[in-house]
Amino acid sequence: MTEVLFYSLAAISIISSILMIFHKNAMYSVLYLLICFFSVAGLFVMLNAQFLAVVHVIVYAGAIMVLFLYVIMFLNMSTPITIRKSKLVMGIAVFTGLLLCFVLTTALWSTDFGSNPAVVDQNIGLASTLGKVLFKEFLIPFEVSSVLFLSAMVGIVIFNKKDVKDE
Amino acid sequence: MAGLQDQLRLVPLEHYVFLCIVLFCIGMTGVLLRRNLINVFLSIELMLNSVNLLAVAFSVYHNDPNGQAFVFFVMVVAAAEVAVGLAMLVMIYRNVRTVDINALNQLKW
Numbered sequence: 496m497t498e499v500l501f502y503s504l505a506a507i508s509i510i511s512s513i514l515m516i517f518h519k520n521a522m523y524s525v526l527y528l529l530i531c532f533f534s535v536a537g538l539f540v541m542l543n544a545q546f547l548a549v550v551h552v553i554v555y556a557g558a559i560m561v562l563f564l565y566v567i568m569f570l571n572m573s574t575p576i577t578i579r580k581s582k583l584v585m586g587i588a589v590f591t592g593l594l595l596c597f598v599l600t601t602a603l604w605s606t607d608f609g610s611n612p613a614v615v616d617q618n619i620g621l622a623s624t625l626g627k628v629l630f631k632e633f634l635i636p637f638e639v640s641s642v643l644f645l646s647a648m649v650g651i652v653i654f655n656k657k658d659v660k661d662e
Numbered sequence: 663m664a665g666l667q668d669q670l671r672l673v674p675l676e677h678y679v680f681l682c683i684v685l686f687c688i689g690m691t692g693v694l695l696r697r698n699l700i701n702v703f704l705s706i707e708l709m710l711n712s713v714n715l716l717a718v719a720f721s722v723y724h725n726d727p728n729g730q731a732f733v734f735f736v737m738v739v740a741a742a743e744v745a746v747g748l749a750m751l752v753m754i755y756r757n758v759r760t761v762d763i764n765a766l767n768q769l770k771w
Contacts, residue, residue, distance in 0.1 A: 497672055497673065498672045498673060501672075501673045501677070505677075505681045508681070508685065509681070509684055509685065509688070512685060512688045512689070512692075512708055513688055515692070515704060515705075515708070516688060516689075516691060516692030516695060516696065516701070516705060517695075521698055521700045521701060524700075524701055524704055525700075525704065528704050528707065528708065531685075531708065531711070532711065535711055535714075535715055538678075538681075538715060539715070539718060542718055542719060542722045543722060544718050544721075544722065544730055546730075547714075547718060547730055547733055547734070550734065550737060551714075551737070554737050554740075554741055555707070555711070555737075558741060559707065559740070559741060559744050562744060562745065562748055563700065563703070563704070563744075563748070566700070566748045566751065566752060567700060569752070570752070570755050570761065585695060587694075588691055588694035588695040589691055589695070591690070591691070591694060592687045592688065592690055592691030592694070593687070595686075595687050595690060596683060596684060596687035599683045599686075599687070600680065600683060603676060603679055603680060603683065608674075608675045608676060608679075608723075615722070615725065616725045619721065619722060619725065619726075619727045619730065620722070620727075620730060624727050625727060625730055625731060625734070628727045628728065628730075628731045629731055629734065632728070632731070633731050633735075636735060640735060640738045640739070643738070643739070643742055644738070644741075644742055647742040647745055647746050648745075650746055650749070651745055651746060651749040654746075654749040654750060654752075654753050655749055655752060655753060
């Protein structure tokens with residue numbers, strides 16, 4: 496049962512991401528990526544990482560994808576952009592992707608990950624465990640990330656401020 | 663969740679790693695393939711996502727919550743990156759009137 500669930504979620508994520516990179520309309524690409532994100536959240540739940548699954552849905556599906564859709568509507572580019580790249584460049588791009596996939600898979604083939612753990616701690620993915628880790632061992636990175644957010648916000652405002660000299 | 667032990671035995675770690683490799687390569691192909699700046703950003707998101715999945719899988723199979731804390735930080739940085747990137751995209755669109763990355767070839771010469 497869980498096996499079937501894993502393989503179907505994996506197939507959904509792979510198919511929707513392939514559709515995402517080949518679709519001409521940016522709006523549909525965002526929606527396909529949304530499907531991919533939801534299936535990855537399902538994989539997080541299967542791995543018993545409930546907290547990260549919820550954060551993943553809220554941050555990616557809730558915030559980032561809405562930001563993308565908002566920018567697409569803001570720029571009014573729902574009309575398809577025709578791919579004018581030459582067939583040669585497209586072929587080289589796909590070939591490079593397949594080559595990287597081949598190299599990494601070969602490396603995976605010759606790697607021994609050992610057997611699966613005999614005892615699995617089922618509380619690892621819960622919010623209480625992760626909260627303790629975040630606020631004890633990773634307290635300073637946690638605070639620094641808030642400064643990162645503040646600087647990103649300031650940067651965005653400066654980027655989109657109209658230059659006074661140009662007026 | 664008594665089924666977690668059986669679940670981990672059914673799906674080996676290699677399959678998770680292979681899924682992440684495939685997703686990462688699809689994302690890289692998208693970055694190389696598309697000229698629309700928005701699609702390039704989406705492909706970068708897909709690559710970050712596959713690495714997150716890989717970190718969570720390793721963290722669960724090795725009984726180590728630090729991996730999931732790292733995934734949390736990766737999500738934070740990805741959110742900031744997307745916000746700054748989309749702001750740059752809007753700025754580029756206002757200056758060049760297009761989001762085609764081939765229009766930004768001034769640094770070539």
